[in-house]
Amino acid sequence: MRRTICxxxxxxxxxxxxxxxxxxxxxxxxxxxxxxxxxxxGATLPSTxxxxxxxxxxxxxxxxxxxGCVASNVWTPQAxxxxxxxxxxxxxxxxxxxxxxxFSAGLGTxxxxxxxxxxxxxxxxxxxxxxxTRAAEQSGGALLCNSASGSATTYTCALSPTLAxxxxxxxxxxxxxxxxxxxxxxxxVDTIGAKSVKLSDGTTNPAPGDILAGRSTRLWFDGTVxxxxxxxxxxxxxxxxxxxxxxxxxGRLWYVAGATGVKDSLSVCAKDATNAYxxxxxx
Numbered sequence: 001m002r003r004t005i006c007x008x009x010x011x012x013x014x015x016x017x018x019x020x021x022x023x024x025x026x027x028x029x030x031x032x033x034x035x036x037x038x039x040x041x042g043a044t045l046p047s048t049x050x051x052x053x054x055x056x057x058x059x060x061x062x063x064x065x066x067x068g069c070v071a072s073n074v075w076t077p078q079a080x081x082x083x084x085x086x087x088x089x090x091x092x093x094x095x096x097x098x099x100x101x102x103f104s105a106g107l108g109t110x111x112x113x114x115x116x117x118x119x120x121x122x123x124x125x126x127x128x129x130x131x132x133t134r135a136a137e138q139s140g141g142a143l144l145c146n147s148a149s150g151s152a153t154t155y156t157c158a159l160s161p162t163l164a165x166x167x168x169x170x171x172x173x174x175x176x177x178x179x180x181x182x183x184x185x186x187x188x189v190d191t192i193g194a195k196s197v198k199l200s201d202g203t204t205n206p207a208p209g210d211i212l213a214g215r216s217t218r219l220w221f222d223g224t225v226x227x228x229x230x231x232x233x234x235x236x237x238x239x240x241x242x243x244x245x246x247x248x249x250x251g252r253l254w255y256v257a258g259a260t261g262v263k264d265s266l267s268v269c270a271k272d273a274t275n276a277y278x279x280x281x282x283x
Contacts, residue, residue: 003233023132023167023235039055040055040056041056042057043057044059045067045077047073048073049058050072051071052068054069064077085186086098105127106122107130108131109122109125109126110126111125113123140173144175145157145159147175147177149177150177150178151178152178152179152180153183155174155180155186155188156187156188159190160188163192165192166192168223170221171218171219171229175215176211177213177214178213179211182209182210182243182246182248182249187204195221195226196225197228198225198228200228200229200276202227206228207250207252209240209243209244209252210228211228212240235254237255245278246269250269250270252268253254253266253268254266254268255267263283264283266282266283267279267282268282
């Protein structure tokens with residue numbers, strides 16, 4: 001309601017009539033204007049909520065305090081609280097929605113993560129200590145195990161990178177440092193533990209001449225012992241020194257190539273009826 005009040009002003013002469021306007025305020029209506037209800041505050045999110053409720057989490061990092069109830073009893077950080085949330089899918093399946101995404105390197109992988117100032121840079125690579133590389137395979141170094149133990153029965157060798165454990169089916173390119181004397185023989189790789197070395201059948205011990213210094217011997221681990229891969233060929237063909245025929249060399253062949261005009265010879269280590277072992281000429 002607007003009222004007009006007119007006042008007559010007189011000085012030494014009449015200046016006319018001054019009219020002032022005044023607005024009446026209805027205090028009863030003013031007190032009924034809209035008011036804001038304070039948001040709930042606490043150090044932990046309530047266990048229950050209804051859709052539309054808001055909560056200020058005082059224990060959260062600054063700028064990440066505001067949560068909204070998006071479904072019954074489900075609180076979600078709000079975008080207005082600083083940064084928002086990101087929904088992560090695995091294929092077509094949703095993993096979840098969170099304001100933080102964590103990257104973890106899996107077995108054989110490495111992650112270099114940095115902030116460029118304008119973006120987060122993620123550079124994945126392989127871990128050469130776990131994953132074999134083409135360069136390592138081509139150099140032969142990935143499986144190469146050189147011995148330097150000085151023993152003809154209890155060998156040791158080392159791989160690079162260091163072997164963590166024996167695995168069924170694993171292979172080695174083993175180079176002994178001395179000739180094996182034959183019989184019970186073991187190999188200990190990177191001090192993991194000594195394992196028996198057997199012929200390809202997994203039960204027969206090597207004989208003298210089966211394991212020679214400086215010659216690569218391919219081994220594979222069957223879960224219990226190292227087996228020499230493939231059959232052992234006739235000795236002597238590469239100029240080895242003929243070992244004594246004994247029970248350890250029982251059944252081994254010995255081949256000698258003859259010079260021009262001289263026939264080759266082939267012998268076998270065998271025993272007679274008296275159990276006497278000797279090289280028996282076959283050809």
